[in-house]
Amino acid sequence: xxxxxxxxxxxxEAFGCDRLELEVPxxxxxxxxxxxxxxxxxxxxxxxxxxxxxxxRYARQDRVLRAGDEVAVIPAVAGG
Amino acid sequence: xxxxxxxxxxxxxxxxAEVAASANGASVxxxxxxxxTNEGRAVEGIEYTAYESMAARELEAIVSExxxxxxxxxxxxxxxxxxxxxxxxxxxxxxxxxxxxQAYDASRYVIEELKRRVPIWKxxxxxxGTREWVDxxxxxxxxxx
Numbered sequence: 154x155x156x157x158x159x160x161x162x163x164x165x166e167a168f169g170c171d172r173l174e175l176e177v178p179x180x181x182x183x184x185x186x187x188x189x190x191x192x193x194x195x196x197x198x199x200x201x202x203x204x205x206x207x208x209x210r211y212a213r214q215d216r217v218l219r220a221g222d223e224v225a226v227i228p229a230v231a232g233g
Numbered sequence: 234x235x236x237x238x239x240x241x242x243x244x245x246x247x248x249x250a251e252v253a254a255s256a257n258g259a260s261v262x263x264x265x266x267x268x269x270t271n272e273g274r275a276v277e278g279i280e281y282t283a284y285e286s287m288a289a290r291e292l293e294a295i296v297s298e299x300x301x302x303x304x305x306x307x308x309x310x311x312x313x314x315x316x317x318x319x320x321x322x323x324x325x326x327x328x329x330x331x332x333x334x335q336a337y338d339a340s341r342y343v344i345e346e347l348k349r350r351v352p353i354w355k356x357x358x359x360x361x362g363t364r365e366w367v368d369x370x371x372x373x374x375x376x377x378x
Contacts, residue, residue, distance in 0.1 A: 161284055162354035163366040206352070209287040225284055225352070229370040232281070232312060232353030233265050233324050233344060
């Protein structure tokens with residue numbers, strides 16, 4: 154199934170884009186998805202457990218993904 | 234209650250007027266502004282970016298929590314994104330309540346939760362020409378003062 158990854162701020166710079174489409178096996182979790190993404194992270198910019206949001210809500214690593222989910226990989230927030 | 238992520242300059246007095254009501258005896262206005270120094274480095278400006286749809290949703294959730302916890306619906310919060318200069322307001326929170334204690338507490342709750350949860354990032358541009366994403370969780374080497 155296809156999952157869309159959204160990348161922001163320092164992560165977007167590290168990956169050179171703010172959006173990626175990734176194919177992952179059905180039943181994959183957020184953690185599995187992160188493993189895939191980590192394979193593309195040549196500079197090792199992703200921390201061990203980055204904040205993740207699925208469809209605009211914060212999600213845990215064991216969350217099971219569905220086709221079409223939008224997974225945002227969120228650097229440390231710094232609003233205010 | 235109202236929240237917004239906006240690109241244009243913020244107008245604190247407009248937000249203060251928005252929460253006014255005859256039952257309210259206290260209004261608290263918080264204005265966060267871009268300052269000229271961070272961690273000892275001279276700052277020229279800050280570029281804010283956001284995951285805008287989620288930022289609005291999360292900020293709305295925070296304002297709703299504050300409304301039920303401190304018993305007032307008279308809360309508005311706006312955060313600006315884009316390129317901001319020194320002194321520009323980046324965030325404005327206006328709260329009104331019949332009593333001051335709850336007004337202060339609700340205001341504090343919204344800004345602290347915003348800084349913890351709302352997906353907004355800032356890249357500081359320094360006077361020396363360099364730029365850096367700000368990471369509040371990074372280990373800081375404090376210079377003794």
